[in-house]
Amino acid sequence: MRIRTEKLTKIYDSRTGSSEKTIGALDVDITLDKGETIGLFGSSGSGKSTIGQMLSGLLKPTSGKIFYDEKEISYPFRGKERRNIQILFQHPEVSFNPALPLIKSMVEPYKIFNIEYSKEILIESIQRFGLHEEHLLRKPSELSGGELQRAALSRLLTFEPEVMVLDEPTSMLDVISQGQIINMLREYQREKGASFVFISHNRTLCEMVCDRIYRVEHGCVAQETDGAASFPEKTQGVSQ
Ligand SMILES: Nc1ncnc2c1ncn2[C@@H]1O[C@H](COP(=O)(O)OP(=O)(O)OP(=O)(O)O)[C@@H](O)[C@H]1O
Numbered sequence: 529m530r531i532r533t534e535k536l537t538k539i540y541d542s543r544t545g546s547s548e549k550t551i552g553a554l555d556v557d558i559t560l561d562k563g564e565t566i567g568l569f570g571s572s573g574s575g576k577s578t579i580g581q582m583l584s585g586l587l588k589p590t591s592g593k594i595f596y597d598e599k600e601i602s603y604p605f606r607g608k609e610r611r612n613i614q615i616l617f618q619h620p621e622v623s624f625n626p627a628l629p630l631i632k633s634m635v636e637p638y639k640i641f642n643i644e645y646s647k648e649i650l651i652e653s654i655q656r657f658g659l660h661e662e663h664l665l666r667k668p669s670e671l672s673g674g675e676l677q678r679a680a681l682s683r684l685l686t687f688e689p690e691v692m693v694l695d696e697p698t699s700m701l702d703v704i705s706q707g708q709i710i711n712m713l714r715e716y717q718r719e720k721g722a723s724f725v726f727i728s729h730n731r732t733l734c735e736m737v738c739d740r741i742y743r744v745e746h747g748c749v750a751q752e753t754d755g756a757a758s759f760p761e762k763t764q765g766v767s768q
Pocket residue numbers: 540541550551552570571572573574575576577578579618729768
């Protein structure tokens with residue numbers, strides 16, 4: 529088992545100072561095998577990104593546990609987990625410093641983890657995603673949403689992660705680019721035995737891409753069997 533969670537929970541405090549809390553995720557138990565793709569499918573605000581961010585060590589759970597190869601890991605991830613578990617953000621611009629040309633953010637992974645770098649290596653890696661040297665010299669706001677999403681994915685693969693949380697990875701792409709990106713991810717998965725958490729509100733896409741699908745509702749997660757998922761009744765008394 530590559531990743532396993534036990535009762536992973538995130539309750540957000542109110543920003544207005546009221547005692548009302550918001551459930552981000554509640555008692556989430558999921559498993560992810562090596563080389564497997566699981567889907568987190570659910571409507572807007574159901575808790576998919578919250579779960580994805582906890583799984584990738586970027587959001588501190590309120591309670592619960594995460595295991596990586598059966599070893600418990602906790603926020604913030606350090607050492608090899610920090611490199612091995614990566615997230616592609618739903619909003620790709622957060623991966624990039626808005627004030628700087630893209631190239632500055634694209635070279636970061638090479639620097640942080642001492643990965644062999646040359647401009648040619650970088651250009652080759654973005655060309656696989658239909659981008660060119662010229663894109664690297666622009667600021668993030670000067671690229672389209674889809675271009676930025678592809679740049680973020682190219683940056684992410686530099687880490688050669690074992691686990692990738694893909695939060696709506698193709699939401700800004702047309703159907704053809706969507707297919708190309710999914711094929712590239714599959715190729716990477718075959719090569720490296722990587723595991724994916726594929727987050728989407730698109731049911732058809734989830735079914736196409738995932739080995740198993742969890743449905744997310746009001747922060748709770750249930751594995752679907754033949755399209756049915758049963759949720760525990762735990763959400764009373766807390767606003768969603
Ligand atoms: N930082 C935060 N502070 C307070 N509440 C938050 C925060 N982040 C998310 N929430 C709330 O937690 C709930 C789950 O949000 P989340 O972003 O995980 O949903 P989602 O399923 O990813 O939605 P979408 O499909 O729109 O991306 C929502 O009610 C949201 O308003």
